[in-house]
Amino acid sequence: MNLLSGNEINKMITMQEVIDSIEDYYMQNEDTNKITPDRMHIDDGGNTALLMPAFYGDYYATKLIGVAPNNNKLDKPTIHGLMVLYDRKTLEPLMTCDAMPITALRTGALGGLGMKYISDQNASSVGIVGTGTQGWSHLQSACTIRDIDSVYVYNRSNEKLKEFISKAEIEFPDLTIQEAKLPELIKKSDIIITTTTSQTPVLPDMEPCDWKGKQVIAVGSFKPSMQELPNTFLSEVDEFYVDAYSAFHESGDMISAxxxxxxxxxxxxxxxxxKEQHRPENIQDKTLLFKSVGIGIFDLITAKIIYEKNRDGKINRI
Incomplete structure (x- = not known):
């Protein structure tokens, strides 16, 4: 069985399709006999292996991911992994693919759904902290969900920051994209997105008034030892939201919260x-946090789209 590469996957599927499919999954009323266990964490020093199985409809899927935070010092991606989709009845493998684009697409889609339901519908500016794969996928989802015109970007590595901005200027020519220090990024952005694997907060301490009317999407912290958000911010949050309740024991941000x-x-x-089509009231007077950790069912849904389009000859060559 051939391994689908990241480039092939990104030509087959759009961020909008993943967002719509996850939303449809929750809107369906029929019993699909789904099984979504918590993922397995195996720590090896500073690295983490994650095993993420899920069963849904006619499919079983498993994703095996390795997260090596120090890879950025080696100019290598932080995340590597494989995704396998199986026939649920026979357990015959149907598709094997690079897990990195699956992870990026579904994580960006989850953040995008967070923006759709709890950010100001007139939000036009976004600040992105971290210019790796997840920073890029959240730029995609933000532009899919809202009419974004201004993007502020921060990254500790100036070289990677410049590469991100150059790529974004090509892919999103109508956007104004610029480097910003963190206080400036926070003050100028309607939506703030953190995508790092930092063990210490990456956002600075700010005055409570600086957070009002802001929505923070935090996607990087997936272990108790990781915390992207400072306690000064967490103490000011008016409403907390999560993609899954496992965030309360997996993420250092939510443990501190x-x-x-x-x-x-x-x-x-x-x-x-x-399901409730929820919209917060008085958004401009509130500080809102959407924390995403991801669960295996979201990866399965993303892989399902790719497999069925490929199987039915409906590949969209972007």
């Missing part, structure tokens, strides 16, 4: 946001 009143009872999951 518990100290400031966040809990599963008062926090809406993505499923509830979509």
């Amino acid at each position: 518990k100290c400031f009143g966040a809990n599963e009872t008062d926090t809406m999951s993505l499923e509830n946001m979509i």
